[in-house]
Amino acid sequence: MSDAKILVLNGPNLNLLGQREPTVYGHATLADLEALCHATAAAQGAEVECRQSNHEGVLVDWIQEAGVRHRAGQLAGVVFNAGAYTHTSVALHDAIKGSAVPVIEVHISNVHAREAFRHHSYLSPAAAGIVVGFGFDGYALAIDGLLRKARSANV
Ligand code: DQA
Numbered sequence: 078m079s080d081a082k083i084l085v086l087n088g089p090n091l092n093l094l095g096q097r098e099p100t101v102y103g104h105a106t107l108a109d110l111e112a113l114c115h116a117t118a119a120a121q122g123a124e125v126e127c128r129q130s131n132h133e134g135v136l137v138d139w140i141q142e143a144g145v146r147h148r149a150g151q152l153a154g155v156v157f158n159a160g161a162y163t164h165t166s167v168a169l170h171d172a173i174k175g176s177a178v179p180v181i182e183v184h185i186s187n188v189h190a191r192e193a194f195r196h197h198s199y200l201s202p203a204a205a206g207i208v209v210g211f212g213f214d215g216y217a218l219a220i221d222g223l224l225r226k227a228r229s230a231n232v
Pocket of ligand 1: 089090091158159160161162163183184185186187188195
């Protein structure tokens, strides 16, 4: 399959990066984050498509779409920061399992060093990998990891 394409999904409130709790999430914006993802993928001869939604059902639809594209050999996988839905959404857990697309769960902050309600993730048991607490660089690590996984599966 082609491993050249990765979908980067950001969930609720991540459109507010730059103005939202800068002591936790920093001063850079979602556009800055997406530029980092594009540059990281391009450096490896790959490509990312970036989307953000505040709506759980839209994120479910996009994971299902990613599953179809993965099965068709058009998508290596998904880098996914589900924001607060991480801690609440059985629907996103089921979408990841049901679509069987490799998903790398990412969190900008170290959720385990924060409030107790952020310690549990419904996504982690369904994820192919998890990157937590590296700031925006976590997305670059996740893109690299997904490409390494996809490329090693192809040899
Ligand atoms: C987050 C952590 C979540 O607990 C929070 O609800 C977010 C962002 C992170 O990237 O650190 O919205 O996923």
